[in-house]
Amino acid sequence: MTQPQHDAQTPNIPEDEAPEVSVEQRLAEQVELVSAELEQLRAQVLLERADLENQRKRLAREVENARRFANERLLAALVPVFDALEAGLASAPEADPLRNGVELTLRELTKATESNGLATVAPAPGDAFNPEHHQAMSVIDAPGVPGGAVAQVFQKGYLLNERLLRPAMVVVAKAD
Template sequence: MADSKKDEFLDDVEAAEAEAYAAETEEIEADDVEADELAALRAERDELRDRFMRALADAENARKRADRERRDAEAYGGTRLARDLLPVYDNLHRALAAAGDQEGAEPSPLIEGVQLTLKELRNVFQKHGIEEIAPQAGDRFDPKLHEAMFEAPVPGTRAGEIIQVSTVGFMLHDRLLRPAQVGVSSTPAS
């Protein structure tokens, strides 16, 4: 009987060792599963963080773009109207030039009215950021601001100098509304 207790005891020890081994194996497997789940959760977190940061950057870019477009609309929204008013300015200016050709002691009320209208139009232009480009004869031709209407060799000038201004140009803030129309010297360099 002592042997049977001994055998029972050994069987119990073996069973306990087997249970401990199985529990340890399950624990290791559970740790592996938890590690895999943890790695998957970290990967998902990183992906969601990346998507969130991209969405945040997109929203910030959209806000900046909308702000820039709003500022441009405020500054340049009246471009078409301003371009449509330029011929009015030109006609008032021509009317005064034609009236100035007549010799007279005192300007007539009509001429004074045209002068006041032109002055008021200039004030409105200035208020809205429209500036006149008025080159003078002898200035250098700038293709960014001037439009060459003709070229002519004029003695006493250098090639590329403005020799005549046909029509003044206009800028709206930093954008060209209309280039000044000019004649340019083509006199070759001597």
């Protein structure tokens, strides 16, 4: 008859001499396990709450941006109308009765679009060139205008709720 082989790590202790684990020790071990699991679940719940809050904030931002820029295509389509009305005013004689009508139309159109977030980017000669709002068409020698500043405006630009819709097209003064 062969004797059972024992694992090298398992001590060879007869059953009647095995240390007994008390009920209190077993309960304490179970309480520790349950406490660890509870802490893990609490951490998971906190992470999920933070994730939901981030999603809620992101969705609110997206809804706000959609609301602010919903009319972007319409306002972008109206920009050439501004250009045409201003070109008409520039070529109309001062005493022309149609000029008053065009000025009134332009004023009303401007008021309506401004109330929807459209703002004009119209730098004056001598203003600093801003590459975020201006597009340089050329560079010229411009006496009396500091180098790197706007020397002439070809076309106004427009912002929609502080987002560039069309840059102002400008000529920049050459640096000395």
